[in-house]
Amino acid sequence: MSEKEDDRKPFLSKKFDKFFTGLANAWSFVRRFFSEVFIPPYEFKEIIHQCYRIGVESLPLISLTGFIVGLVFTNQSRPSLSEFGAASWLPSLISIAVVRAMGPLVTALIAAGKVGSSIGAEIGSMKVTEQIDAMEVSATNPFNFLVVSRVLATTLMIPLLVMYTDFVALMGSFLSVNANEMVSMSTFFVQVFESITFLDIFSSVMKSILFGFTIGIVGCYKGYNSSKGTEGVGQAANSAVVISMFLIFIEELLSLQIVNAIRGM
Amino acid sequence: MEEKVVEIKGLKKSFGDLKVLQGVDLDLHKGENLVVLGKSGSGKSVLIKIMVGLLRQDAGMMKVLGQEVSTLNTKALNALRLKIGFSFQNSALYDSMTVRENMEFPLVRNVKNLTRGEITKKIEGLLDSVGLPQSINQMPSELSGGQKKRIGVARTLILNPEIMLYDEPTAGLDPITCSEINNLILEVKERFNTSSIVITHDLTCAKDTGDRMAVLLDGQFKAMGTFEEVFTHADDQRVKSFYDYNFIHS
Numbered sequence: 001m002s003e004k005e006d007d008r009k010p011f012l013s014k015k016f017d018k019f020f021t022g023l024a025n026a027w028s029f030v031r032r033f034f035s036e037v038f039i040p041p042y043e044f045k046e047i048i049h050q051c052y053r054i055g056v057e058s059l060p061l062i063s064l065t066g067f068i069v070g071l072v073f074t075n076q077s078r079p080s081l082s083e084f085g086a087a088s089w090l091p092s093l094i095s096i097a098v099v100r101a102m103g104p105l106v107t108a109l110i111a112a113g114k115v116g117s118s119i120g121a122e123i124g125s126m127k128v129t130e131q132i133d134a135m136e137v138s139a140t141n142p143f144n145f146l147v148v149s150r151v152l153a154t155t156l157m158i159p160l161l162v163m164y165t166d167f168v169a170l171m172g173s174f175l176s177v178n179a180n181e182m183v184s185m186s187t188f189f190v191q192v193f194e195s196i197t198f199l200d201i202f203s204s205v206m207k208s209i210l211f212g213f214t215i216g217i218v219g220c221y222k223g224y225n226s227s228k229g230t231e232g233v234g235q236a237a238n239s240a241v242v243i244s245m246f247l248i249f250i251e252e253l254l255s256l257q258i259v260n261a262i263r264g265m
Numbered sequence: 266m267e268e269k270v271v272e273i274k275g276l277k278k279s280f281g282d283l284k285v286l287q288g289v290d291l292d293l294h295k296g297e298n299l300v301v302l303g304k305s306g307s308g309k310s311v312l313i314k315i316m317v318g319l320l321r322q323d324a325g326m327m328k329v330l331g332q333e334v335s336t337l338n339t340k341a342l343n344a345l346r347l348k349i350g351f352s353f354q355n356s357a358l359y360d361s362m363t364v365r366e367n368m369e370f371p372l373v374r375n376v377k378n379l380t381r382g383e384i385t386k387k388i389e390g391l392l393d394s395v396g397l398p399q400s401i402n403q404m405p406s407e408l409s410g411g412q413k414k415r416i417g418v419a420r421t422l423i424l425n426p427e428i429m430l431y432d433e434p435t436a437g438l439d440p441i442t443c444s445e446i447n448n449l450i451l452e453v454k455e456r457f458n459t460s461s462i463v464i465t466h467d468l469t470c471a472k473d474t475g476d477r478m479a480v481l482l483d484g485q486f487k488a489m490g491t492f493e494e495v496f497t498h499a500d501d502q503r504v505k506s507f508y509d510y511n512f513i514h515s
Contacts (some may be wrong), residue, residue, distance in 0.1 A: 041374065125360070134357035137317045138371035138424065141341035 029221045033151055036144055042127035043149045049152035058161060061110060066081035066165035068105055070098065070172030078180065085201035087181060094173040097260050099196050100259075103166040105202050105252055108211035111158055116219040119150050119242030123223025124233040132224070147224060158212030159205050166204075199262065207255040211248050218244045267294040269328075269506040270428055273317065276325035278311055285311050287484030288325065293428070293460055298450070301474030302507065307481045309464040310354070313430045316462075317349055318342045330427065347375055350421030350459070354415035354433040362492045364392070364416055365401050372423050391412045391419040394456065395449060410441035418449060422457060428463040431454060435470045446472040468496075468508065480504050 027132050048062040075092055114189035123146055126132050135142035174188045271293035278286040280439050285308035293299050303309045308389055314320040318334050331346055368388045373379065380386075388420045392398045395415040405413060412432060421429065431450060436444040447470050454461060463474050471478055471492065478487040478495045488495045488504045496508040 069307075122361075128352045129360075130357040131353055131359055133314075134351070134353055135318055135370075136319060136348070137346050137351040138375070138421075139346040140371060140374045 005144075009265050010084055026221055027246075029224070031218060032143065033147060033217060036141070037148050037152070039144070041144070045151040046145060047152050047250065050150050051157050053118075054150075054153050055157035055160060056113070057120070058114055058157075059112060059164070060105060061114060062146060062161055063168050065106060065110055066103070066168035067172040069102060069165075070094065070169030070174075071176050073097065073102070073169075074173040074176040078176075088176050088200060089174070090181070091183070092195035094233070095170060095192040095195045096200070098166050098169045098173070099200050099204050100258075101252070104171060104208050104211060104214045105248070106157060106169075107162045107165045109245060109250045111212075111216050112243055112248060113163065115154060116215045116240045116244045117237040119154075119216065120223045120226075121233055121237035122148075123150075123220055124226035124236035125230075127226050128222060128229055128232060141216065142222075147217075147220040150201030150220055154216030154219075155209055155212040155250065158215065159208035162177045162208040196242065199259065203259045205257060210251050210255070214251065215244050235241050266297070267325065271462070272326070272328040273312075274326040277323045278308065278320065278393070279323055282456070284484055286322075287482070289485060291479060291481070292441055293462055293484060295460050296452055296454075296458065298461045298463060298474055298476045300465060300471040301477050301481055302466060302468070302478055302508075303481035304466060307405045308484060309466075310432050311483055312481070313432060313462060313464055316430060317346055317351055327446055329338050334368065347424050348427045350418075350424070350426035352414070352418050352421055352429065352431045352434060354436055356405075356410075356417035356419065358408075358413055358416060358420070360405055362407075363402050363404055364397075366418065367405070368392075368420050368423050375424060377493065377494065387423060391422055392416075394422075394452070395419045398447075409442075411438055411445060414438070414446055415441075415449060418453065418504045426459060429457075429459045431465075433463060433467075434463060434467055435465060435467045436448055440469075443470060444473070445465065445472075450474045456491075480507065 071077050074090060075091060077093055079089060081089055081093070123132075126146070132142045132146070135145065170189075170192060174185060176184075177188055178185070222236040222240040222243070226232040228235070269292045271291070273289055273291040275286075276286050276289040276291075289308075290310065290497050291299075291301075301309050301312065302482075311320060313445065316329055316334065318337070321335055328347060329345060332341070334342070334345070335485065337345060358364075359370065365385075365388055368391065369384060372384060377382065388401065389398060392401055395418060397412055397415055397419070400408060400412060400416065405416075405453055408416065418431075418434075429450075434446050434450060434480075436447065450463060451474060453459060461474075463470065465471055477493065478488070479486045479489065480495060480501075482501070482503050487501045489500060495504065499505040499508065
């Protein structure tokens with residue numbers, strides 16, 4: 001097998017060819033993940049380690065961001081609702097916004113920046129320092145150890161982080177509502193749970209799973225295919241974040257259309 | 266005649282327009298240390314990467330322990346890889362793991378039913394044989410270049426390979442550490458009864474460790490034999506200049 005791609009005349013232009021080759025490679029990477037995820041050996045220890053890194057180590061940042069989002073969104077929404085004498089609707093508005101969109105989106109974007117870049121850089125650096133080759137020549141499947149474990153960890157942990165962000169954001173919102181509207185915690189949360197439906201929670205969890213998978217697979221793909229030494233590692237980390245964020249927005253848009261269609265039925 | 270553990274015939278490999286290997290023939294006999302010499306970029310590392318299936322040849326035959334590497338499926342290739350130890354140029358120790366975890370990694374994944382005590386005993390024994398028993402709980406970032414090389418070699422030895430492949434074992438090391446690594450290569454051959462291919466451009470390393478030399482130039486072996494045969498009676502001017510540069514200029 002020779003690496004003679006450069007010899008071939010580009011079909012459209014070099015940029016287009018590179019783009020479509022990249023898409024094909026990414027697709028085969030995703031397919032490889034699904035073909036290897038059910039094949040033993042299962043790297044349980046590594047999966048748990050990655051879950052800890054992705055989940056527990058992200059908690060401080062997620063807590064702070066979620067709390068501020070809830071607080072600021074409540075403060076920003078109050079004047080508009082007050083104009084119509086509807087400040088009492090704040091818990092409903094915030095809960096719907098947080099559970100349906102802001103919780104998953106904010107968590108996923110933060111995780112894309114923190115976790116996606118770290119996965120891209122770590123695997124990229126292992127690639128350029130031949131650590132992945134070293135695993136391969138010792139008859140170990142590096143894809144299983146590095147990629148499957150990380151993608152499973154992000155897919156499992158992002159939904160949990162989203163639920164946690166939702167809770168923290170609602171707590172932030174409650175503080176503001178409590179301070180301004182003198183609403184008790186029980187009244188606040190009764191309103192919250194009256195406003196959100198099973199479909200809101202279900203769609204939020206489903207898209208969080210999708211966001212988690214996207215962050216993991218993009219980070220691993222960019223790292224696993226990095227080249228050009230340390231420069232390549234930087235590029236892998238950077239493009240892992242950019243592509244993950246882009247895909248998260250696209251997925252958010254698509255999931256919104258699907259959920260709205262279901263809601264309209 | 267001694268048994269051949271590696272048999273290479275007419276091996277070709279290109280990367281785009283760059284023809285790296287252009288019909289390479291080579292044999293490695295059991296218990297032999299063969300040194301492959303050549304300039305940087307001459308395809309020395311490519312040769313041993315084809316041997317372990319990290320790269321695939323364009324044409325030619327690469328038989329390792331009687332098996333044609335390019336025709337093996339994943340399972341058979343992995344079984345063959347267990348019999349080959351590959352020491353990487355930059356050691357390729359796993360950054361995020363301690364020395365113990367680095368050495369455990371191939372062992373626990375390839376040898377089943379080992380107790381914790383057996384694993385520790387094996388690791389300690391190997392660390393002892395490379396002269397670094399105290400490093401067991403250190404991270405790779407805490408080790409020097411020479412220590413990393415030693416641990417890298419110990420990690421490959423944990424699976425009891427029949428063939429050792431050393432990619433530039435002395436690159437970037439000071440002369441004293443180079444000499445220690447050369448001695449380690451000889452010790453490994455004696456103690457673990459391995460056959461080895463040492464890839465290097467360092468003639469001192471070649472002279473100290475090799476039973477036989479092969480000089481790779483322009484994608485082909487231009488000279489082969491003992492150190493004296495290759496360099497004292499060198500017909501090719503480039504082989505001669507390789508010797509002159511190493512021993513006269515440096």
